[in-house]
Amino acid sequence: MSVEVLVSADDLTEMVDQVWLSYLDPEGIDPLVATGDEKQPTEVHAMVSITGSWHGHLVYASSTAAARKAAAGFLAMTVDEVGEEDVTDVLGELANIVGGNVKAMLPDGCFLSLPTVIMAPESASHHPSAHRISGLYGQWAGEPVSISMWQSVKPEAGK
Amino acid sequence: MRAMVIDDSRAMRMILKRIVAKLNFETVEAGDGQEALDLLATMTEVPDLALIDWNMPNMNGLEFVTKVRADARLREMTLVMVTTESEQNQIVRALAAGAHEYVIKPFTEGAMIEKLALLGLVPSGASS
């Protein structure tokens, strides 16, 4: 069964909405609004890998401003008080939470890696054998934020 | 009452500390299971509650729970997993290892407080 069926775009959206509701927008007045703009530039990204019965990874990517806003929300600080370590920590946790929820929808026997955070655009990370399964691309208070799911495909023997 | 918050994410530790502080808990924290055990070894009074992530470096939350439940000095701690691991069999494993409750991330503050209330850890009158 293809993973597109296992984890639909709607499922991904619901998981992300629940993260926003729980930690970043408890009042429901400042949501992540989907725009579908897959080309939007990003400045930082975080990811977790999934291995075992399924191989791939989940990526959170956004502008630095959105990342700092997320860190401020999580840590109950003002954006000015947020340091780089705070940002990497929070982005890693965001990727961890969405990754964990996605993993629960995949076949049994998957494992989640610890998160990696890279203070560079998403395009700076190359996963040669991965292709995107689904993604949520949107704006949060005018800043680009995306969460996407990628599957690693092993090259076929003989190719 | 005292709570120990164990998670490799400092941000998550801060969120959890904030919530239990509202319930009048003093808090200590650790970044992984080993650090938590080392800290517990130095404490004369064992915390009443531990909030424990699953996936952490050095020693994960499941291992920590198993070790605590096997230790006569630490047995009485109330152990609550707070994790993204949400498969049915993972929850079963944690409860079987001795965790008393299980909170799936993401959680709202209200949900966390209700879970702690199930364990009798919320003073009456406190609410989200």
Next chain:
Amino acid sequence: MTLSQADFNFVSQLVRREAAIVLAPGKEYLVEARLIPVARVVGATGVAEFLADLQRRPNPDNQRRVIDALTTNETSWFRDREPFAALTDVVLPDLVKSRSTARKVRLWSAASSSGQEAYSLAITLQENLPPGWNFEIMGSDISTEMIKRAEKAEYSQVEVNRGLPASALVQYFERAGAHWRITPALRRNVSFKLMNLTAPLPALAPFDVIFLRNVLIYFDVATKKSVLRNVSRLLRPDGWLFLGAAETTIGIDDNYERVATGRTSAYRVRSAVPSGAVGRG
């Protein structure tokens, strides 16, 4: 289109009064987003028209819809805990004695909303009735959308975090994609019915326990009386009625007597209760 200040104030006051929910200024976006589907369902052209109408002519059904819309995702399992403890500690032992021939109990969750109360009752009975006993739970609600949701018996990750013991989650739910669904084994004991409590009720086999919690608050005294009268006709003469934490029959219906049940109270029909009645204070 944003909600007018006057409309926002009206909704804030309504939910604060009826559901103890506090809506701080700045939540206009939330209120409007949540009320758009409600306005659509009742056939209004928009939220403004829906609220204008509601302010002009109080309508308990629509008031209830507003409350439901603003408390979605916040409904707890085993809400308030004490009535469920009372069921386990006082009511079920009593019923196990008095229903020992039939070995069956019937419960009604009146105003079941998205189903958490009905399924919480099912879990309580499954765990506390002796082997060989059967139970039936009926949930009723005035809203077809709610009945559909309750029948679907599927809940999101955040919804199952609310007051549901993890041991119950693994025992009585199974994963359904990103959601959790009540297992068929538990589900088959629960049914749902569209019902308006202020209208004459269908003839049904009477119930041993009725949960009528946080329903009466929406009504004026005259309607409270008629709802209680209607509901009473479906309660066994020695049955138990549970109301919401801040509700009472006192001043509304003299036929009931309040009985202490652990840390909360239940109500029983006065004539059926012998003096020195069951109930630990």
